Amino acid sequence: MNDIVITGRRIVRELLIFAGCFVSALGVNTFAIIRFRTEWKELITTLHITLAVAVLFFAVAAFLRVLVFCCKHFTSRRAA
């Protein structure tokens, strides 16, 4: 059985991707506040929803990355 090694670099990369997702979720929240003319304090009070949206974005991103990885893997094997 092979050991799976998660490098520090990999962890940093995932954290950066999640941070990107969180910033995007914050952007969505900002858009919603402007769009529905609600209060700016919602940036803080709905932080839990923003976090949930960020997790959703991260999951979508992960799915896309797996898809890209599979495609690349498949094409490289065929080329070989």
Add this chain to the structure above:
Amino acid sequence: MESNSSTVSTSELSGREHRREFLKRLAVVASSSALLADLPWWTPLRAAPVGDSPADRVRLGLIGVGTRGNLHLDNLLRTPGVEISTLCDDYPPHLDAGLAKVKGAKGFADYRQMLEMPGLDGVLIATPLFLHARMCLDAFAAGKHVFCEKSLAYSIEECQAIADAHRGSGKVFQIGHQRLFSPVFLRALEYVRDGRIGQITQIRAYWHRNGNWRRPVPNPGPDPSPFPSLERRLNWRLYLDYSRGLMTELASHHMQVANWFLGAHPVSCAGYGSINYWKDGREVYDNVNLVYRYANGTQVVYDSLISNRYYGCEIQIMGPKGTIEGEVGRLYAENPPPAPGIVQLINGIERGFFDVVPISGPSWVPELKKDTKGSLLVHGAISDDGSMISMAAFANAIRSDKPIPGMMEQACRAGVCVLMGQASMEQQREIAWPEGFRI
């Protein structure tokens, strides 16, 4: 009125600790209400805590130990400073069951003998409606304080007689409308007074059950009591000689709340009733529908039936800014604060994905009932609907030997109201508030 933290809970306490804790909580409830000026019957609850001296003890007798009487008995047994010295019931199984709960209490079959007992401070009357007036009058004549179950009396004349007898007697009178002491209804009143729903423009109340309203009769047959049969004695609510049915037994509660919140009695009422389902020999209506008109133009719409319970029991106090539902204890704002922007955005996306796009549909959809949960009037569990606190208020009022202000007014308004409704349905015409009725 403070919220749940100050409501009276008795379940987890016992003995001396129970009494002290109970009094402490009661004092908090009574003194924290910003509405005390509107709630004079809460005044006795502000009295000093009951001590253990014999002078602090209030000796009470209970007339009628049936279903409601039993509940009062249980509450009295948990009320500080109360001694239940006598019980009275002319139905031996009820009396025996009551006496088994109270050690040392004397039992009577005739309430008049009970009233002659020395040392008895007051009586609680929990008997069939047609007996209320004569028992109240006899009790006042015997110099006793009186707690009478709702509805006040069988006829408007009897209501007047009780009010007249009470006036000048100097005795405490209390009516069994426990919502007067309910923390939920006190909070509702507070919200109405501070304008949260705006002016009350309509009150709608209903009480729906699905059952024949009959009690099982163990041995039907001749009965030595004023009733011609045991069936009539136990099911007195179904016969017009003893009760006015849904009006006096159920509607009186909600009509009391309506009068209380509107601060007035109705000027007239009109309605219809019939027996359209339970055609089993009963004499009282099994469905009633009424409208009460008040001087300020507000109407109270009331209906009750016992062949469908989907809507249950509720009183809805409506105004331009919101609706209060007293039984579920919720406030529904007409224009609730909007959901956070991100929630609105997510809901919008969700609707775009999952909602059916109507090609054509009913144009009244926006008019259908709003599916909002509202907000709770009082948070947390409430272990008392007011029945327990009302016992403490009665005992405290007797101890201070001062009549409870406003109580007879509440009793008469509600009692007369339901009798007006009954008369309107029987005579199929509008009935006006009795002119010259004096409280």
